[in-house]
Amino acid sequence: MDFNLTENQLMIAETIRKFGDAHIRPDMMIWDEEQIFPVEVFKKLGELGLMGVLVPQEYGGSGFGYFEYVTAIVEISKICGSIGLSLAAHNSLCTGHILQFGNEEQKRKYLPKLATAEWIGAWGLTEPGTGSDAGNMSCVAKADGDHYVLNGTKCWITHGKSCDAAVVIVRTGEKGDSHGMSAFIVEKGTPGFSGGRKENKLGMRASETTEMIFDNCRIHKSQLMGEIGDGFIQSMKVLDGGRISIAALGLGIAKGAFEASLKYSKERHQFGKPISEFQGISFKLADMKTQIEAAELLIYHAADLKNRNKKVTKESAFAKYYSSEVAVRVSTDAVQIFGGYGYTKDFPVEKFYRDSKLCTIGEGTSEIQKLVIAREILK
């Protein structure tokens, strides 16, 4: 594997740095404080090609691979985890599901709108009673002539209210049967489809998280992706790729927290010298950087396999599990290095600290990643 960044990766990183300075940093603490989901930022990211990073150019996307995608998520998340999370959910989940499992007509209809951010996408798997145990879901679709009628509630859905299109996985068969669920595309404005309660969150506060409610929501059978009963298996494959993006989100947060800590440790003086000269601080920085490097290697290993269309279940779980935990540890150490100032909103590390925790929960908790890894290595 070549560890040098490609020209495209360097270009993406530079573009995002400039974009972040102009369009994210000035307002991100207001969005965080007031839980504002800044749709206009995503429209601008769409103009830059970052809302359809993996979508082939023939469907209006950028046509890049996973290396470029990882760079995009890392660089955005170094600035703001919320924007990184929404970017990941839009690209990997909704758009990624249609890209992998939509038929030609569905791809032609939805991908150009999603890849340019004309439309914002959501992906609904989780329900109030079923998170880790998603296959036990209750939300149902019942066949009625050429239509399906959806009923039930999804929760914790990124862009559940603001989305223009959602991929939703619902029960069409028996509980306990992994072929008892199917994936449909539902458009905003479809009668019976609405966004519900918005969560008031610890972190990732500018990334919208809401319920999605289906109340006798009638959709045409042409909105089904693949065959009836394919939905859960499709979702597991979508999550294999999605986990690389959450790993990248964690890496970006860890890098942002580390870079801020490194700078501060050289500037802050106590006992007549920079705090970086105390072994207690420099060893912390050494530990932070080592973990970041290791997380990066796991992520690029998984990304490389994905680029070559290899099975990536175990490797994306390695990357997601490790990188998420690193994000939490590094941002915790960052707050410690900043001392009292790290506990305030005047410095960036308290936000990294709050945002980091989502990485160990979303798209499969750390415990579920260990379950996936154990299952794979014990085969």
Ligand SMILES: Cc1cc2nc3c(=O)[nH]c(=O)nc-3n(C[C@H](O)[C@H](O)[C@H](O)COP(=O)(O)OP(=O)(O)OC[C@H]3O[C@@H](n4cnc5c(N)ncnc54)[C@H](O)[C@@H]3O)c2cc1C
């Ligand atoms: C900000 C945010 C955005 C999200 N966005 C989306 C989205 O866009 N779409 C979507 O579908 N979902 C989304 N989710 C949901 C997310 O994927 C779930 O929260 C996650 O899968 C965990 O489910 P849960 O919250 O129900 O926890 P639970 O499954 O109830 O887990 C509770 C605890 O039990 C542990 N546990 C559960 N089962 C086991 C087991 N077998 N072995 C060991 N430990 C176990 C878990 O690890 C966890 O520690 C989002 C969540 C958040 C917080």
